[in-house]
Amino acid sequence: MAIKDYLRQRYFPHMWCPGCGHGIVLNALIRAVQGMGLDKNDIVMTSGIGCSARISGYVDFHTLHTLHGRALAFATGVKLSKPELTLLVPMGDGDALAIGGNHFIHAARRNIDITAIVMNNRIYGMTGGQFSPLSGIGKKATTAPYTTIDSNFDVVKMAVASGATFVARTTAYHVLEAVDLLQKAISHKGFSVVEILSQCPTHYGRKNKEGDASSMMEFQKSKTGKLGSKALEKDPTLIPRGIFVDDKDASEYCSAYDKIIETAMKGR
Amino acid sequence: MARLKLKEHVINREWCKGCGICVHFCPKKVLELDSDEKVVVVRPEDCICCKLCELRCPDLAIEVLSTDDVPAAPASDDDSQDDSNEQ
Structure with missing residues (x-):
């Protein structure tokens, strides 16, 4: 199937700003799905609120555009009632880790077979550029004109600590790596988290003088290092990319639940 | 893997927002923005079909058609369309 067959073309051009990294995440995601040969009718995408969440309007899967931060809760409901479906949950950094922080850690703890994609542009773009829990110290935002004093979460460490059984990080610049990691995450049976560093040239880039989309992507290229690479070994300040956790043996939530049903129904 | 040959760049000018990411990262400087700030192909002969x-493209506005992209034709090397040797 052609790439465009996975899109709801009637809604294009999309609403994201010129150079927005979320478009690249969409591009990588549909290529990952196409490469795996998945049927559109077997995929459910749930999303919350924010620039990132608008992605569910553009893909021609079953889609649910739900409440801010609650996309994983809706996805959990869908998955438990129809475990044969593939659940994709793209979220922004604020959506996933601010208002949705609790849903995120508990979905990870349960190890339910859902693929969470954190499109991390380190800002609330849709509402005008407020800082998010991923902005980090010393960054400018409309709500931090004199720079932020809040530390940021590390999505990967948080996902690992919460019990996610597949955790990976990549960037919008490394798009082929993103396609590969998304495919691995989707095939993984259990809760998978893929953090994709994305650029918001309109708010984050402009406020923090990081230039246009291309220079923000140059930043993604130069300030990250692949796990196990020489570059990362030499310069530990680089943001590591790659697969951090890939645990194939952990018990998946829906399978565990099926066993409980079997036990409870014994003799009936 | 046989070297890919360019057939054409299909550019959707309705979808292109002129962010210039494709222009900036093209290893062969094949693309440029025109006066309408939309991407145009200026040096197609230099294109190496890395895709x-x-x-x-954040706007999904570019498609690079190469020799192996013949729709429904029997492909001789199945791995060629994934560009697995790039990046």
């Missing part, structure tokens, strides 16, 4: 412009 990174297509993959990195």
Whole structure:
């Protein structure tokens, strides 16, 4: 199937700003799905609120555009009632880790077979550029004109600590790596988290003088290092990319639940 | 893997927002923005069909058609369409 067959073309051009990294995440995601040969009718995408969440309007899967931060809760409901479906949950950094922080850690703890994609542009773009829990110290935002004093979460460490059984990080610049990691995450049976560093040239880039989309992507290229690479070994300040956790043996939530049903129904 | 040959760049000018990512990252400087700030192909003969412009386009506005992209034709090397040797 052609790439465009996975899109709801009637809604294009999309609403994201010129150079927005979320478009690249969409591009990588549909290529990952196409490469795996998945049927559109077997995929459910749930999303919350924010620039990132608008992605569910553009893909021609079953889609649910739900409440801010609650996309994983809706996805959990869908998955438990129809475990044969593939659940994709793209979220922004604020959506996933601010208002949705609790849903995120508990979905990870349960190890339910859902693929969470954190499109991390380190800002609330849709509402005008407020800082998010991923902005980090010393960054400018409309709500931090004199720079932020809040530390940021590390999505990967948080996902690992919460019990996610597949955790990976990549960037919008490394798009082929993103396609590969998304495919691995989707095939993984259990809760998978893929953090994709994305650029918001309109708010984050402009406020923090990081230039246009291309220079923000140059930043993604130069300030990250692949796990196990020489570059990362030499310069530990680089943001590591790659697969951090890939645990194939952990018990998946829906399978565990099926066993409980079997036990409870014994003799009936 | 046989070297890919360019057939054409299909550019959707309605979808292109002129962010310039494709222009900036093209390894052969094949693309440029025109006076309308939309991407145009200026040096098609230099294109090596790495398709990174297509993959990195946030607006999904570029498609690079190469010799192995013949629709429904029996492909001789199945791995060629994934560009697995790039990046």
